[in-house]
Amino acid sequence: MPEGHSVHRIARQFARNFVGRRVQLSSPQGRFVEGAAVLDGHVMTQARAVGKQMFLEFDNGLWLRVHLGMYGAWDFAGEILMDPTIASANGRMGQTNQRGTELGTGSGTTESQAADAVLDSAGENSLRSIGAPRRTRVRMAEQEKEIDRLETFPPEPVGQVRVRLLTDTVCADLRGPTACQVLDAAEVQAVIDKAGPDPLLDDSAAAEDRFTAVVRRKPTPIGLLLMDQSVVSGIGNVYRAELLFRAGVNPHAPGKSLAEDTVRGLWRDWAHLLTIGVETGQMMTMDDLARADWVLAMKNRADRHWVYKREGLPCRVCGTHILLEEMGARKLYWCPTCQA
Known part of the structure; x- marks a missing residue:
């Protein structure tokens, strides 16, 4: 199950690529047709994560709540922009010690600059795979990796896509979530209050x-x-x-x-x-x-x-x-x- 850091990263990618833009919503799988319809064509105004849950607000006062659960994942595709608050070549990335303080490299090269060139065997270092803009498809779940480069946009849905969010340049496909529902502001606050x-x-x-x-x-x-x-x-x-x-x-x-x-x-x-x-x-x-x-x-x-x-x-x-x-x-x- 994706832990809190993954959901915060996903929310920041939505903030960077979707907030302030008019979004088309659909349900290629067919299980979220009514929910997609009430949000379709509206401007996304906010993206936020609370623990393992993510909330996307639209200009009609409604929110899309998503909990990825054990099997959920988002695929971003298109000209993906890197969220500037996530470490990049100009950012920083600490390592830890037992007391939880941050350590530098002491060499004049920041940890984040080095990390940009470090990918594990599964290609999970999303500093590279999410970095953009370029036309590509990226998986964001517990592990993050670039899947392929795109020849056409938007790509055809792959697998059981519960909901697709689409702008002129980027789309996001959700598969396998535990929760995917439309809530009003009071309902969102009630969920957050329990967390x-x-x-x-x-x-x-x-x-x-x-x-x-x-x-x-x-x-x-x-x-x-x-x-x-x-x-x-x-x-x-x-x-x-x-x-x-x-x-x-x-x-x-x-x-x-x-x-x-x-x-x-x-x-x-x-x-x-x-x-x-x-x-x-x-x-x-x-x-x-x-x-x-x-x-x-x-x-x-x-x-x-x-x-x-x-x-x-x-x-x-x-x-x-x-x-x-x-x-x-x-x-x-x-x-x-x-x-x-």
Whole structure:
């Protein structure tokens, strides 16, 4: 399932390519004909992400709400413009250390400049694949990659396209979402009100206090609380495992058993890793990497994480074998020594 950084990146691509433009909406698959009809021909006025959900506003006061779920993805096609707030050759991209501070290269070359030339084996570094404008087709889901160059525009729909959004230069096709619905402003606010805080939208002390207070009054294991979108928005299976390892927290510890400083540290580290994820398109959680190791990690997903998908392998810190179990119907990876 796409985690929060992916949805924020998608929303920013909509803001860059669709907001302020009149949009044609259709449902090639036929399952969203009525919803597409009420939005067709209107100007998109806003694109925003809240955790794992995205909301697109139109000038008739209605919104398109999308939750990609496990299988959803957007394909952008056409003369795609790069969102300037996502790292590019002129931007910056940090790596992390255990305290969640940002590190420079120390060489006069920014991390983002180097990243522009680093693609992994799946072509997932979207700094290159989303960079444009040029006529191309790009997949944006949990992993992002350029699919092909276009000879004609708009391209024929491929697969079961729930909804297509089309301007003169760019189209976006949605496949396989868990939710795709038209809401009015009050309904959108009701959905947002049920969601936990998203540090990319609100990094205030009040948001941190809200998260901390909820976690510290719950008997629920912290490994479940971090996946509860009413507690905190955007965290999925990868970030859950990595955040808990980085904090040295046992995933089975009840929320109410954790020290206040520990909970606040989880919130701040989530804000930090989410920012890196949005800038880079990668869930990079490794720390203090030398330049060569950083490039290797950007190329290979297996080298980006402390514990995720490393079951049976020695912990990178203590050497204990990483455990794999099920928690909340999802796979949980953790070190029984570092997170005792």
